[in-house]
Amino acid sequence: MGDAYDVVVIGAGSTGENVADRAVRGGLTAVMVEAELIGGDCSYWACMPSKVLLRGPEALAAARAIPGAAGAVTGGVDAAATLRRRDAFAAHWSDTGQVEWARSRGIDVVRGRGRVTGPRRVLVTGAEGDRDLTARHAVAVCTGSVPALPPIDGLADARPWTTREATSAQEIPASMIVLGGGAAGCELATAYAALGAHVSIVEAADRLLPNMEAFAGELVEAALRDRGVDVRTGTRVTAVGRDGDGPTTVFTTGGDLGAQVLLVSTGRRPRLDGLGLDAFGLSEAAWLPVDDTCRVAGVDDGWLYAVGDVNGRHLFTHQGKYQARLCGDAIVAAAHGQPIDTTDWSAHAATADRLAAPAVVFTDPQVATVGRTQAQAAADGLDTRAVDYEIGSVAGAALRADGYTGHARIIVDTARRVIVGATLVGPDVGELIHSATIAIVGEVPLERLWHAVPAYPTVSEIWLRLLEAYGL
Amino acid sequence: MGDAYDVVVIGAGSTGENVADRAVRGGLTAVMVEAELIGGDCSYWACMPSKVLLRGPEALAAARAIPGAAGAVTGGVDAAATLRRRDAFAAHWSDTGQVEWARSRGIDVVRGRGRVTGPRRVLVTGAEGDRDLTARHAVAVCTGSVPALPPIDGLADARPWTTREATSAQEIPASMIVLGGGAAGCELATAYAALGAHVSIVEAADRLLPNMEAFAGELVEAALRDRGVDVRTGTRVTAVGRDGDGPTTVFTTGGDLGAQVLLVSTGRRPRLDGLGLDAFGLSEAAWLPVDDTCRVAGVDDGWLYAVGDVNGRHLFTHQGKYQARLCGDAIVAAAHGQPIDTTDWSAHAATADRLAAPAVVFTDPQVATVGRTQAQAAADGLDTRAVDYEIGSVAGAALRADGYTGHARIIVDTARRVIVGATLVGPDVGELIHSATIAIVGEVPLERLWHAVPAYPTVSEIWLRLLEAYGL
Numbered sequence: 001m002g003d004a005y006d007v008v009v010i011g012a013g014s015t016g017e018n019v020a021d022r023a024v025r026g027g028l029t030a031v032m033v034e035a036e037l038i039g040g041d042c043s044y045w046a047c048m049p050s051k052v053l054l055r056g057p058e059a060l061a062a063a064r065a066i067p068g069a070a071g072a073v074t075g076g077v078d079a080a081a082t083l084r085r086r087d088a089f090a091a092h093w094s095d096t097g098q099v100e101w102a103r104s105r106g107i108d109v110v111r112g113r114g115r116v117t118g119p120r121r122v123l124v125t126g127a128e129g130d131r132d133l134t135a136r137h138a139v140a141v142c143t144g145s146v147p148a149l150p151p152i153d154g155l156a157d158a159r160p161w162t163t164r165e166a167t168s169a170q171e172i173p174a175s176m177i178v179l180g181g182g183a184a185g186c187e188l189a190t191a192y193a194a195l196g197a198h199v200s201i202v203e204a205a206d207r208l209l210p211n212m213e214a215f216a217g218e219l220v221e222a223a224l225r226d227r228g229v230d231v232r233t234g235t236r237v238t239a240v241g242r243d244g245d246g247p248t249t250v251f252t253t254g255g256d257l258g259a260q261v262l263l264v265s266t267g268r269r270p271r272l273d274g275l276g277l278d279a280f281g282l283s284e285a286a287w288l289p290v291d292d293t294c295r296v297a298g299v300d301d302g303w304l305y306a307v308g309d310v311n312g313r314h315l316f317t318h319q320g321k322y323q324a325r326l327c328g329d330a331i332v333a334a335a336h337g338q339p340i341d342t343t344d345w346s347a348h349a350a351t352a353d354r355l356a357a358p359a360v361v362f363t364d365p366q367v368a369t370v371g372r373t374q375a376q377a378a379a380d381g382l383d384t385r386a387v388d389y390e391i392g393s394v395a396g397a398a399l400r401a402d403g404y405t406g407h408a409r410i411i412v413d414t415a416r417r418v419i420v421g422a423t424l425v426g427p428d429v430g431e432l433i434h435s436a437t438i439a440i441v442g443e444v445p446l447e448r449l450w451h452a453v454p455a456y457p458t459v460s461e462i463w464l465r466l467l468e469a470y471g472l
Numbered sequence: 473m474g475d476a477y478d479v480v481v482i483g484a485g486s487t488g489e490n491v492a493d494r495a496v497r498g499g500l501t502a503v504m505v506e507a508e509l510i511g512g513d514c515s516y517w518a519c520m521p522s523k524v525l526l527r528g529p530e531a532l533a534a535a536r537a538i539p540g541a542a543g544a545v546t547g548g549v550d551a552a553a554t555l556r557r558r559d560a561f562a563a564h565w566s567d568t569g570q571v572e573w574a575r576s577r578g579i580d581v582v583r584g585r586g587r588v589t590g591p592r593r594v595l596v597t598g599a600e601g602d603r604d605l606t607a608r609h610a611v612a613v614c615t616g617s618v619p620a621l622p623p624i625d626g627l628a629d630a631r632p633w634t635t636r637e638a639t640s641a642q643e644i645p646a647s648m649i650v651l652g653g654g655a656a657g658c659e660l661a662t663a664y665a666a667l668g669a670h671v672s673i674v675e676a677a678d679r680l681l682p683n684m685e686a687f688a689g690e691l692v693e694a695a696l697r698d699r700g701v702d703v704r705t706g707t708r709v710t711a712v713g714r715d716g717d718g719p720t721t722v723f724t725t726g727g728d729l730g731a732q733v734l735l736v737s738t739g740r741r742p743r744l745d746g747l748g749l750d751a752f753g754l755s756e757a758a759w760l761p762v763d764d765t766c767r768v769a770g771v772d773d774g775w776l777y778a779v780g781d782v783n784g785r786h787l788f789t790h791q792g793k794y795q796a797r798l799c800g801d802a803i804v805a806a807a808h809g810q811p812i813d814t815t816d817w818s819a820h821a822a823t824a825d826r827l828a829a830p831a832v833v834f835t836d837p838q839v840a841t842v843g844r845t846q847a848q849a850a851a852d853g854l855d856t857r858a859v860d861y862e863i864g865s866v867a868g869a870a871l872r873a874d875g876y877t878g879h880a881r882i883i884v885d886t887a888r889r890v891i892v893g894a895t896l897v898g899p900d901v902g903e904l905i906h907s908a909t910i911a912i913v914g915e916v917p918l919e920r921l922w923h924a925v926p927a928y929p930t931v932s933e934i935w936l937r938l939l940e941a942y943g944l
């Protein structure tokens with residue numbers, strides 16, 4: 001037996017931190033094993049740095065849209081100052097603060113690579129020597145995901161950027177080709193174009209943001225084109241070529257493109273390499289299969305959990321943290337011999353993963369979604385009606401910006417008369433979507449929502465307009 | 473008998489328009505009587521113009537708070553351009569568009585002063601001659617409110633500005649004293665200071681926004697002081713003096729103040745003069761007493777309604793429109809012999825007036841509230857717990873602005889474990905409050921709200937922090 005803890009967490013990103021935190025909060029002991037920085041991708045190479053790159057241009061665009069303010073904006077964004085702010089938000093890629101947080105919460109940290117060597121056993125190999133950890137109750141795998149390079153001829157040899165390089169770059173390249181028009185690709189194309197790069201974006205599907213309602217990708221595409229981005233949808237990459245450190249050439253079904261930097265943001269895969277889970281019948285190539293408490297299916301005695309990106313339910317920091325809170329509480333309950341409640345919306349079931357997960361794409365306009373698209377609701381067998389409204393027609397939006405362009409759609413389950421999905425596109429709508437999230441999670445009927453009065457004149461008045469459009 | 477309609481609406485502001493619209497939508501005929509501009513104060517002399525004055529400065533301040541964007545902001549707001557935008561939003565004080573809207577909805581408009589001459593009878597006196605209107609089903613008084621000058625020696629003779637002059641001014645005075653530190657006073661002080669006036673604000677209570685949670689007024693006061701506004705709380709005005717068109721002197725318990733313009737925003741009274749309601753036992757000096765359907769109490773046969781400001785339930789455009797929708801539907805139901813449901817949250821009971829009315833003060837930082845303050849909840853006999861969180865500690869807020877200052881409080885009914893009130897202070901929080909409104913109106917228990925995941929990194933993550941702080 002090595003060091004014994006109640007809970008061993010492999011991967012100390014935001015998800016792992018939350019599993020450990022809830023465990024400790026519930027009276028258990030916990031250790032986090034981490035091979036890189038405590039805090040994880042979100043803090044250093046994803047959400048936080050990318051949003052810093054986007055915020056300055058967004059604020060200047062907002063001011064430029066208002067006569068009376070526009071004249072005071074005499075230049076573009078300062079790329080160097082923006083990168084310095086980004087460095088600060090990434091804590092200069094130091095996890096000292098996160099380590100202090102863990103200590104303050106009573107969570108131990110072990111640096112090194114974790115490997116599951118047997119039931120409830122984790123061997124950590126690190127610079128400070130090996131540690132053999134035992135988990136009395138649970139091992140939680142929270143190792144996240146890594147960018148997956150698609151199998152394109154010459155791509156790996158061209159040493160492309162992934163989102164990691166794009167969020168931590170110290171210089172803005174003169175030109176960039178972005179492969180993949182999903183959320184990350186659209187955000188980084190927006191950021192780099194604003195910071196001075198000439199940007200092209202290539203997407204195989206017939207529109208950007210292909211998993212969302214069609215109008216989302218269409219509005220983002222229009223905005224990117226307005227800012228000089230070369231948007232190529234319905235375009236497949238056939239090969240990539242690069243000579244040494246020179247520019248990269250991308251050969252596509254729509255012609256050849258060249259740029260100083262190629263950024264690949266076409267997808268991610270679970271980070272499972274070397275974790276030893278194959279010994280438990282689990283593939284290293286597939287998202288770990290879990291139930292709503294994040295317990296891994298098919299492992300005897302139920303001691304193994306997979307939380308966050310690594311289970312593939314959603315690749316969002318907030319959704320990983322949500323799973324972590326509920327999973328951590330489930331581990332605590334089980335350790336105390338209490339029942340685990342797996343019914344929908346119970347304290348241990350990550351129901352929102354299936355019914356009410358939000359996402360915000362921090363492009364300009366922003367895209368904010370929660371729950372199901374109309375297509376997803378139909379696939380789930382629901383009778384729905386989509387209700388649409390032009391956000392710019394709301395007084396609050398017109399005040400916010402001349403020429404405000406945005407669109408709102410809610411998906412109503414006509415049998416239960418509750419909202420099951422919403423998509424908003426427009427400047428700053430990222431803060432509006434939580435209203436829809438609460439309406440969906442709370443299963444608040446339309447007749448009750450009719451009493452939820454939006455303050456005048458806010459953009460939130462779209463709620464009134466959507467309900468009126470439904471027929472209330 | 474004169475012209476007969478199902479519904480006669482006196483006062484064609486946003487409230488009256490909505491009563492008429494719902495009536496027509498329900499198959500009734502409706503006429504609106506208006507002595508001034510169709511569209512009312514909100515469009516021309518209140519919400520819309522004041523928010524235009526505030527939006528430009530707010531957007532520039534947002535950009536200045538972001539390294540990388542701040543350097544591009546080289547000046548202040550352009551007052552002349554701002555006033556031109558304001559003119560456009562006030563439709564240059566022409567109601568042509570509103571008249572067209574009414575026509576398109578099948579609502580008749582009669583210009584002139586309405587007077588209730590008997591049950592269901594309204595005499596209109598206007599430039600085009602008199603009209604004697606009969607209402608088959610209901611007369612709805614939607615005449616709103618007017619600024620009330622407090623009884624201060626010399627005040628009326630000094631011809632002070634009211635909110636009407638302040639929102640329609642064609643020049644920015646060099647200096648201004650604002651009497652009254654409520655929502656309108658704080659907004660107009662913020663606007664005029666940003667547009668170049670030297671502003672003082674005098675409030676008798678010991679803080680600004682005295683009807684709100686204390687931290688709201690404190691944070692707004694700090695921001696006003698930062699912008700050079702002379703804030704005098706706990707200060708009573710004893711007299712006002714003015715010579716001709718010269719500057720005005722305000723004598724207070726804290727010394728004398730002088731300024732080019734004196735703006736009074738100390739309160740409002742119902743606009744009832746000349747309506748003839750004294751014949752029905754109603755005072756012209758008091759808000760008209762109504763039930764939750766906005767039916768006036770004590771009038772035989774129940775044909776008289778008072779909707780919006782004039783009933784004093786709330787002096788907000790959005791709340792007047794809300795009452796109008798429900799009251800209009802109640803009138804339609806009664807006309808069709810259908811039952812009126814007056815239980816809480818039913819289709820005809822303006823329950824949100826009592827339990828979930830929102831308000832946004834468009835200062836910078838903004839203040840957004842809904843439902844009850846802690847003091848109000850205690851007065852209502854509820855056992856509550858206030859939960860507080862510094863909004864600036866949320867990642868999304870830190871990204872939004874360096875040095876983001878803001879505060880959030882929710883009031884939890886500990887017996888039912890639902891939220892009954894919320895106050896947010898911070899830049900742009902006006903769009904965040906609708907989440908709380910839906911949570912309150914939907915009576916969504918905390919345990920269910922725990923599943924409403926805020927997208928990361930948005931300011932909405934305060935929801936998670938507040939629930940964690942409560943103990944979830």
